[in-house]
Amino acid sequence: MRQRPKGASSKSNLSGAVASGETSNRDNSSGKVNNVLKDKNVVVVAKRSSYVLFTLFVLAIYGAWGVYHYQFESLPVPLTLDQYVTEAIETIKKKAHWEVDMEVDLFHAKYGANNLVGGLFKGKTLVYSDLNHVVLRIMPNMHLKQEKMQFWSLPTLTLFLRQKELVIAVHVWLLCWLARGVSQWAHGFKNAVIFLFNTGEEEGLNGAHSFITQHPWSDTVRIAIDLEAMGIGGKSGIFQAGPHPWAIENFALVAKYPSAQIVAQNDKLKLLKPGSLQHLGENMLAFLLHTAASSGLPKGKATESDIESSQEKAIYFDVLGTYMITFRQRLANMLYNSVILQSLLLWSTSLLMGGYSAALSLVLSCLSLVLMWIFSISFSAVVAFILPLISSSPVQFVSSPWLVVGLFGAPALLGAFSGQHVGFIVLESYLSRTLPERRKNLPANLQSSVAKLDAERWLYKAGLLQWLVLLMVGNYYRIGSTYLALAWLVSPAFAYGLLEATLSPARLPKPLKTLTLLIGLFVPFLLSSGMVIRLCATIIGTAVRFVSVGAKMPIIIATSVIFVVSVGAVWAGVFPPFTDDTARAVNVVHVVDATNTNGEKLEPVSYISLFSTTPGNLIKEADHIGEGFVCGTSRHLDFVTFSVNYSCWTDKGAATGWLESDIPAIHVDKDVKGESRETEISIDTRASTRWSLAINTREVDDFQLKDTDSSEELIPLGEKSSVDGWHTIQFSGGRKAPTKFNLSLFWNKNGTQTTTGNMKNDSSLLLRLRTDVDRSTPPMKTVLQKLPPWCSQFGKSTSPHTLAFLTSLSIF
Numbered sequence: 001m002r003q004r005p006k007g008a009s010s011k012s013n014l015s016g017a018v019a020s021g022e023t024s025n026r027d028n029s030s031g032k033v034n035n036v037l038k039d040k041n042v043v044v045v046a047k048r049s050s051y052v053l054f055t056l057f058v059l060a061i062y063g064a065w066g067v068y069h070y071q072f073e074s075l076p077v078p079l080t081l082d083q084y085v086t087e088a089i090e091t092i093k094k095k096a097h098w099e100v101d102m103e104v105d106l107f108h109a110k111y112g113a114n115n116l117v118g119g120l121f122k123g124k125t126l127v128y129s130d131l132n133h134v135v136l137r138i139m140p141n142m143h144l145k146q147e148k149m150q151f152w153s154l155p156t157l158t159l160f161l162r163q164k165e166l167v168i169a170v171h172v173w174l175l176c177w178l179a180r181g182v183s184q185w186a187h188g189f190k191n192a193v194i195f196l197f198n199t200g201e202e203e204g205l206n207g208a209h210s211f212i213t214q215h216p217w218s219d220t221v222r223i224a225i226d227l228e229a230m231g232i233g234g235k236s237g238i239f240q241a242g243p244h245p246w247a248i249e250n251f252a253l254v255a256k257y258p259s260a261q262i263v264a265q266n267d268k269l270k271l272l273k274p275g276s277l278q279h280l281g282e283n284m285l286a287f288l289l290h291t292a293a294s295s296g297l298p299k300g301k302a303t304e305s306d307i308e309s310s311q312e313k314a315i316y317f318d319v320l321g322t323y324m325i326t327f328r329q330r331l332a333n334m335l336y337n338s339v340i341l342q343s344l345l346l347w348s349t350s351l352l353m354g355g356y357s358a359a360l361s362l363v364l365s366c367l368s369l370v371l372m373w374i375f376s377i378s379f380s381a382v383v384a385f386i387l388p389l390i391s392s393s394p395v396q397f398v399s400s401p402w403l404v405v406g407l408f409g410a411p412a413l414l415g416a417f418s419g420q421h422v423g424f425i426v427l428e429s430y431l432s433r434t435l436p437e438r439r440k441n442l443p444a445n446l447q448s449s450v451a452k453l454d455a456e457r458w459l460y461k462a463g464l465l466q467w468l469v470l471l472m473v474g475n476y477y478r479i480g481s482t483y484l485a486l487a488w489l490v491s492p493a494f495a496y497g498l499l500e501a502t503l504s505p506a507r508l509p510k511p512l513k514t515l516t517l518l519i520g521l522f523v524p525f526l527l528s529s530g531m532v533i534r535l536c537a538t539i540i541g542t543a544v545r546f547v548s549v550g551a552k553m554p555i556i557i558a559t560s561v562i563f564v565v566s567v568g569a570v571w572a573g574v575f576p577p578f579t580d581d582t583a584r585a586v587n588v589v590h591v592v593d594a595t596n597t598n599g600e601k602l603e604p605v606s607y608i609s610l611f612s613t614t615p616g617n618l619i620k621e622a623d624h625i626g627e628g629f630v631c632g633t634s635r636h637l638d639f640v641t642f643s644v645n646y647s648c649w650t651d652k653g654a655a656t657g658w659l660e661s662d663i664p665a666i667h668v669d670k671d672v673k674g675e676s677r678e679t680e681i682s683i684d685t686r687a688s689t690r691w692s693l694a695i696n697t698r699e700v701d702d703f704q705l706k707d708t709d710s711s712e713e714l715i716p717l718g719e720k721s722s723v724d725g726w727h728t729i730q731f732s733g734g735r736k737a738p739t740k741f742n743l744s745l746f747w748n749k750n751g752t753q754t755t756t757g758n759m760k761n762d763s764s765l766l767l768r769l770r771t772d773v774d775r776s777t778p779p780m781k782t783v784l785q786k787l788p789p790w791c792s793q794f795g796k797s798t799s800p801h802t803l804a805f806l807t808s809l810s811i812f
Contacts, residue, residue: 052514054558064529067320089136092180099187101141105217107133109210111707113715123723127705127714128206129689130734131199137217138182139192172197181285182292189292191222203690203732222297223247225284245314245328246298247291252316252324254290255283266582315480319526329478336475336482339490343468357434364430365455365462368423375419379411383567391570393577393616400575406566410559417556420459428455439508453509457500460512464493487524495520577616578790585794586612586621588787590654590780591637594663594807595768604663606654608779609637611647613794622648625786627779638806640692640770641728641798650783657777658803662686664771666809669742677747681767681809682708682740688771689737690801693729696766697722699811701748705729708740717746726768730798767809772801 093102109131116124179195186193194217198207212218225247291297316326351358387407388394397403431451435442442450467489474482499516569575578584587610594604610618610629622629629648637644663686670680685691695703697720705715720727731737745766776784780802784793 056514056517057558060525063525067526067529089134089176089179092176092183095180096138096183097185097187099141100183101139102183103137103139105135105137105215107135107211107215109133109214111712111714112206112210112213114204114206114209115715115718115720117721123721123726124204124728124730125715125720126204126206126209127729127731128200128203128210128733129714129731129737131207131210132734133199133207133211134197135211135215135217136179136195136197137192138179138186138195140187140189178285178288182288185289186292190295191292191297193288193292199734200732204730206732223291225287243313244298245312245326246296248314248316249326250290250294251283251287252326254286255324256286313478313480315483317483317527320530332482333475333478336471336486339486340468340472340475343464343489343493347465347468357438361427361431361454361458362462362465364423364427365458366465368420368427368459369462369466371419371423372416373419375415375422376412377415379415379418380408383407383411386567387570388616390567391573391577391616392620393614395615396570396575396577403566403570403575406562407570410563410566413559414556414563424455424459427458428452431455431458442508450508453511456512457509460492460496464489464496484524484528487527491523492520576790580789583790583792584612584614584621586610586614586618586787586791587794587799588780588783588802589800590657590777590803592658592663592803592805594805595638596808596810604660606658607649607651608654608783609644609647609649610783611637611644617646618648621788621791624788625783627783627786628652638768639798639800639804640694640768640806641730650779653779653782657775657779658805662773663805664688664691664769664807666767666769666807668809668812671812676749679745679747681743681745683743683769685731685739685741685769685771686805687739688773688805689731689733689735689739690774691731691769691771692798693731693743693770694726694768695729695745696725696811697727698725699748699766700745702746703727704744706742706744707738708742709738714741764811765808766811769807769809770800771805773803773805774801775803777803 089102089104093104096102110129112128112131114126116122116126175195175197182193196207196211198211200206200210201208212221223246313329314326315329315332316324318324351362354361384394387396397407428451431454432447435447435451435454439450467485470485471482471489473479474485495516499513499519500510589609590606591609592604592606594602596602608627608629610622610625612618618631622631628650630650631646631648633646635647635649637647665682665684665686667682667684668679669682670678672678683693702717702720703715704713704717706713715729787793
């Protein structure tokens with residue numbers, strides 16, 4: 001039998017793979033260690049089993065998917081919904097508790113305007129007319145004169161403060177379901193609940209604005225909750241809350257299935273799962289019953305800046321959709337500052353003890369981290385550049401989400417490995433050169449392996465430093481999702497300190513234990529892996545944990561195979577970018593363009609236009625429809641609220657379905673020139689009660705809009721914002737809304753006239769008008785009938801209807 005070599009024992013102080021013998025136990029003195037290391041038979045191999053890391057990699061992928069599915073896709077069993085759609089408010093009223101009072105108000109908003117100076121609608125004034133709402137208020141009849149709470153419902157899920165009442169709006173059937181539940185328990189409420197069945201929301205929340213600014217019940221609003229139908233299924237969730245933290249904190253207390261992320265789309269109704277709506281309804285009902293019975297509603301008005309300055313903003317997130325954690329910014333600052341100070345103290349002490357060599361090692365390990373991110377992003381960017389060249393759509397993964405893993409995740413991971421390896425080589429080279437000076441008694445045959453182990457630990461610590469920097473930045477700017485940086489810093493640091501760290505300079509570095517990785521990554525993985533599936537970002541950060549090239553090889557090979565297969569599938573067209581369930585959003589519009597350029601009166605041009613906000617060409621869609629569509633960028637479309645550079649169009653049959661009398665008219669009634677130039681303009685939108693008008697603010701300083709028939713002032717004089725030199729009026733109204741208007745323009749004293757340029761920013765135009773008519777002309781009907789099944793009509797507040805008329809007025 002072969003005997004154990006002299007001086008060897010069963011355990012190695014180096015914790016590396018040992019050939020021909022191992023060192024004595026880890027409690028030996030440095031002298032004994034050095035004597036053992038002088039044994040010529042001792043060879044330290046800085047290598048971790050590739051099978052272990054590959055197994056961990058596979059488990060991580062499956063684990064992330066499991067966490068995501070449990071956190072976002074696990075839904076309650078839906079109840080029968082038919083009865084909730086057909087139930088009317090009167091039916092709810094008849095079945096309400098006998099001590100509950102229910103009031104119904106049929107609210108009509110004749111006019112209203114919302115001048116916006118920031119956000120998505122900056123540079124716009126939203127004007128509405130003839131909006132009809134049904135408002136239902138439920139309250140205990142014994143408290144009619146006390147404080148009331150209204151619950152307001154819109155097509156989004158947002159909680160925000162108003163004055164003294166809580167208001168809610170949703171799909172009609174879900175709203176009825178909630179109202180029915182509230183009506184059975186309102187006798188014990190200390191606040192009233194209002195349900196708003198409103199219209200005009202998709203045109204810029206006009207229904208909400210009209211209620212808040214005009215309805216008498218709005219004076220007592222304290223809290224408002226906005227319910228949005230977004231996404232294609234899964235759990236409902238809170239993605240925005242504030243400014244006061246009271247609402248989200250109480251939601252966390254009572255929600256049956258809490259789901260909320262401060263980090264936080266497709267409006268196709270048939271894709272909404274019944275379980276999703278059940279999830280939303282049960283959570284909201286529990287919150288309503290709790291809130292309406294509470295006497296602790298926040299009082300007075302509060303703004304986002306008020307809450308931010310008082311450090312009372314809420315930080316919130318759920319754990320696997322089962323538990324919800326909330327805490328305020330003040331506590332977050334204390335916690336973050338404490339961790340930051342302790343981390344800086346530890347780093348300073350470590351660098352002072354290690355001296356110049358430790359400082360330079362840290363810099364080189366950070367270089368490896370920077371290279372990892374640069375290579376990772378670059379590899380994915382190259383794929384994004386290549387996709388349009390080999391596929392009709394650069395978003396080929398829409399209908400097959402798993403392609404994201406192969407098309408972007410795989411190259412990102414390969415890039416991370418490549419960049420990290422380049423940095424690792426530089427770091428290892430430096431450590432190998434300086435090792436004889438730092439460990440003078442170390443045998444030459446061990447120096448290479450020790451340098452690799454030392455480099456591995458420096459890379460691990462650099463990963464911690466990365467999260468420390470993110471924690472400091474997030475804490476400084478009070479970013480709500482900073483808790484993720486805290487988790488990714490504290491948990492791995494704790495595992496490293498518990499299982500790896502040592503203060504003895506005599507001990508040689510050892511390979512990082514698998515247990516260190518498991519313990520260190522468990523908590524952050526649990527908190528963020530579900531979002532990783534959605535955001536595809538943080539998994540790259542875990543690549544810093546795996547260092548040895550040999551150990552990474554199976555992962556690299558597997559990742560490369562996945563990438564090649566994914567690219568091949570896209571190239572071959574195996575997976576279409578869109579399907580019936582994940583449809584491509586397109587606009588099909590019959591356009592009648594009567595735009596005047598440089599004052600020239602031109603004959604109107606009519607055509608059917610097909611365009612999409614989704615990236616990619618429309619050749620496949622145009623070929624499917626037929627009808628002579630031509631695609632390209634030669635026909636620029638200016639729809640006033642947005643422009644289209646690439647589209648498909650056809651003139652076939654476009655001259656039918658409309659009349660000259662449908663084209664809106666802009667007429668200059670009066671123009672007084674002088675030191676202060678004023679112009680009176682009449683506008684007739686004909687059959688349209690939905691239109692957009694852009695006013696050139698380079699020429700016009702202010703304006704006023706009135707209803708011609710009633711002389712009602714719709715937009716008063718006053719400061720108005722602009723974007724790219726234009727202020728846009730978006731008007732939407734009911735059937736009885738006015739169609740004739742008087743526009744008074746007050747010119748800039750130093751206004752300058754410029755030459756014709758791009759239509760979108762053409763300052764030779766004074767006014768640009770688009771009127772929408774909800775009418776399907778014969779050619780439009782033909783096109784819509786032939787529209788591919790993987791396409792769906794897209795309609796938002798800025799989108800035109802099926803028939804759009806374009807006209808303009810040049811500067812004169």
